[in-house]
Amino acid sequence: MQMGVVKLAPNDDAQTAIVLQDKAKVDEMDMGVSTDTPSLIFATTQFDELFNRLKDSQVTVGDIMTLPMGRVFNFADEENNYFAVKEV
16 A cells, blocks of 8 residues: 555455545646645546546646656546546
8 A cells, every 4th residue: 555545445356446646746746636636536547538528528638748657637527526546
């Protein structure tokens, strides 16, 4: 387990998990995600496919950024809430 991270999953092999992260660490990563309200960061192995599918569906999508943790992008829902996606 990483410092400041809590992962909730039914087992080690689960494809779905909820990860709670230290807000200060998220701010340090500067992913463009506001920590003023709770946010979700999705992780996917189909990163480029998801980015293109959202963009082609007229979803507001930010640029792909390369950070120390890997590639990420943001997208907004219809109420202008932003979410992040990271490549795994």
